[in-house]
Amino acid sequence: MTDQRPTLADVARVAGVSRATASRAINGAYGTSEAVRQRVRAVAAELGYEPHAVAQALASGRASAGRRERVEVLIVDPDPAALSVKPFYGRVLTGALRALGDRDIALEVRRVVTLPAPDDDPPYGRLLINVPGAAGSAYAHRGRVVALGRSAPGVAFVAPDNDGGGHQAAVHLVKTGRKRVGAVFGPPTPCAQERRDGFLRVFSGAAQPVTAADGDFTYDRAYEAARELLERDPHLDAVFAACDVTAMAVLRALRETGRRVADDVAVVGFDGSALAEAADLTSVYMPVEDEAAAAVEHLLDPARPAPPRLPTTLTVRGSS
Incomplete structure (x- = not known):
C-alpha cells in the first residue's frame, strides 16, 4: 500500500470507463447517464479520490478559463x-x-x-x-x-430521400410534357449520386437520353456546365439542377442566351431553400x-x- 493519492485515471480504470467519461460523471457535465454517474462517483468515494478544486471548476465550466x-x-x-x-x-x-x-x-x-x-x-x-x-x-x-x-x-x-427527390423531379418534367431534358448533376458524393440515380431512373430506356454535365454544387461551375449543355443541345426544354445554388446559375445561363424560363426551358432545383422561393423556382424540398x-x-x-x-x-x- 502506498501513500499516493488516487487519480482520475484510477477511477476511470476501476469504473470501466474512459478518463473523459469519468471526468464528466464526477463534475456533473452533460453526456453521461445517471447510472454511469452513480457508478463512477461510487468508485471515486471508495478509492478516496478528491478532485482538485481548480481542475473541477475548469472541467465543469465554472471558471472563466474553463472549456465547455x-x-x-x-x-x-x-x-x-x-x-x-x-x-x-x-x-x-x-x-x-x-x-x-x-x-x-x-x-x-x-x-x-x-x-x-x-x-x-x-x-x-x-x-x-x-x-x-x-x-x-x-x-x-x-x-x-x-x-x-x-x-x-x-x-x-x-x-433525406435524395433518390426519391430526384425521381420526383424527373416525373414532374415528364408529366409536364418536356421532351429534351438536360441536367447539371453534383460532385461524386453519396447524396449527389443518389439524386442523379433517382432522376435518371425515370429516363432509363427512353428514346431521348438526358443531356448531362457534372457540377460541384458551386455557382461558377454550374454556370459553365449550363452553357455547355445549351451548346450541346440548343433545343433543350428542361434542366434539372442538383441543388438550388446550381439552379441559380442555370437560370442566369438561360437568360443570357435568350431562353424564357418555363416557356422555353423548365428548371427544377433541389434543396427547397430560400433561394428557390425568392427565384420562383420549382425545387425538391428536403428538411x-x-x-x-x-x-x-x-x-x-x-x-x-x-x-x-x-x-x-x-x-x-x-x-x-
Whole structure:
C-alpha cells in the first residue's frame, strides 16, 4: 500500500470507463447517464479520490478559463464563400442549435478544403458534412460522430430521400410534357449520386437520353456546365439542377442566351431553400433543419436510433 493519492485515471480504470467519461460523471457535465454517474462517483468515494478544486471548476465550466463541452460541425468544402452563399449550411446550424437547446454545449463550425487527420483531443461530438467514406471511418474511432449523408460503413448518418427527390423531379418534367431534358448533376458524393440515380431512373430506356454535365454544387461551375449543355443541345426544354445554388446559375445561363424560363426551358432545383422561393423556382424540398437536429440528438444520445430517410417533397413554382 502506498501513500499516493488516487487519480482520475484510477477511477476511470476501476469504473470501466474512459478518463473523459469519468471526468464528466464526477463534475456533473452533460453526456453521461445517471447510472454511469452513480457508478463512477461510487468508485471515486471508495478509492478516496478528491478532485482538485481548480481542475473541477475548469472541467465543469465554472471558471472563466474553463472549456465547455462542444459539438463540432466539420464541413469539407473548397469554396471559401461557402458559408455565405450556400443556404444549406445555415439551415444545418439552425437545426443543430435547435437540438442543443439550452444545454451548456458549444457549437463550433469548421470549414476545411481537405480533411485534416483526426486529433487526439476530440470534441464531445462531431457532425461530418461532405466527408468521404474512408475519412469518415477514421473519425469514427475518435469519439462520437454522425454524418449528414452516407459516409463510411459503421458511421451513423442522417439523410433525406435524395433518390426519391430526384425521381420526383424527373416525373414532374415528364408529366409536364418536356421532351429534351438536360441536367447539371453534383460532385461524386453519396447524396449527389443518389439524386442523379433517382432522376435518371425515370429516363432509363427512353428514346431521348438526358443531356448531362457534372457540377460541384458551386455557382461558377454550374454556370459553365449550363452553357455547355445549351451548346450541346440548343433545343433543350428542361434542366434539372442538383441543388438550388446550381439552379441559380442555370437560370442566369438561360437568360443570357435568350431562353424564357418555363416557356422555353423548365428548371427544377433541389434543396427547397430560400433561394428557390425568392427565384420562383420549382425545387425538391428536403428538411435540412430536421436532418441536422436528428443528427445532433443522436450525438447526444447514441442509444437513440438514427432516423430513417427523411422524406422529400417537390414544390412546384413558376420555373416549370
